[in-house]
Amino acid sequence: MKPAPFDYHAPETIQGALELLDRHGSDARVIAGGQSLVPMLALRLARPEVLVDLNRIPELAGIRDCGGTIRIGAMTRQAHALASPLLRDRLPLLGYGLYNVGHPPTRARGTIGGSVSHADPAAETPAVMLAYDARMVLAGKSGTRTVDVADFMLGTFETCIEEGEILTEIVVDVPPAEGTAFVELSRRKGDFAMASAAARMRLNEDGACASARLVIGAVAPVPLRFDAVTDALTGQVVTEGLLREAVSLIDLERFEFDNPDISLAYRRHIGPVLARRALMQAFERAGERRS
């Protein structure tokens, strides 16, 4: 199918984009990489009157190393982030997640900010950003505000971005040396996840777990953190057996998605399996980074 007609604007500054959004209100929709929005236009699931294209705004793209934090411009392409030596070294979990996003031709156009703002429950970047406690910088007519990722994601395809606002940047604190992993089950690599798990782990000097983080995605409208699991690991020497016990603390009641293709029962089965694998991999990588 072909998209319904719309008007198109390609501003060259953030200010220009905000003015257009202000002028057109709820008739307008922002387009970033377009890898989700254009299919929605083609299927007429979205019928905006006006498209405001962010692709011509250079200040929205790029990755900045600010010492303790890394600032990722919302229009940074997924392929660019995947190829970035800085991100591979400092925020490797993002690369592990992005490797599961689509395919080279979609990652070449798709953006980090677009993926996070689209808030698809099966998407990888929101889970990664939650695992990193990222902060989202939103620009609007009356200035900018910064929102914690946990408050940013509200539900399926729903974020706290208000009408007239755009996501300009994602800010992530660089963690101390740690191991991270992203594990996903999908029918075919690059397809939507049936469930995914993101894990981070830091070891102390005697090799025990000093701190950890576990996020499970694609099982509920927003990615879920399971601190009970990671609390049970903290201070302990990690073994397969310990991980098995720890993932049994995942509160499966928080899993919500149930559909004919992937039942809730199956998600509740594979969620802990993926979590255990991700935590094990993060533990092994933490050991490599320490030695």
Add this chain to the structure above:
Amino acid sequence: MKMHDLELSVNGQSVSLRVEPRQTLADALRGTLGLTGTHLGCEHGVCGACTIIVDGEPARGCLMLAVQAQGAEVITVEGVSPPTGLSPIQQAMREHHGLQCGFCTPGMVVVLHHLLSTNPDPTDDDIREAISGQLCRCTGYQGIMAAARAVVARRRHEIRDN
């Protein structure tokens, strides 16, 4: 709806286009420029038949609006083929039964062309990753893999012999 005038480069030639914003780049290439080598299958980004190279990167022609290609350098399957005869990739596809119905072939040829021009000696995993977004509805992937491997092997020989 307002029409937009564009200037872009397609297969090395400057072209001017007048497009409606909702027109996809793949439709503009096929309908307005007559470059029908770029195939349209699903028209919503799943099948990869419309894959072209935009500013040096492979991209879905159906997921870019033509109006977004203002100033871009676009290469289609016609642009990676010699004026007569077959390119080494096309020749290998023919020799190794990588064609079958041929519908996915333009997208496959384009992504393999991009892979080989950015990575002179790809592994099997690299090849699989490069074609991972391309659907072959004949499920002829083994022939396509064999063709890609053959091109890589031939290159290795050429490098060794020179």
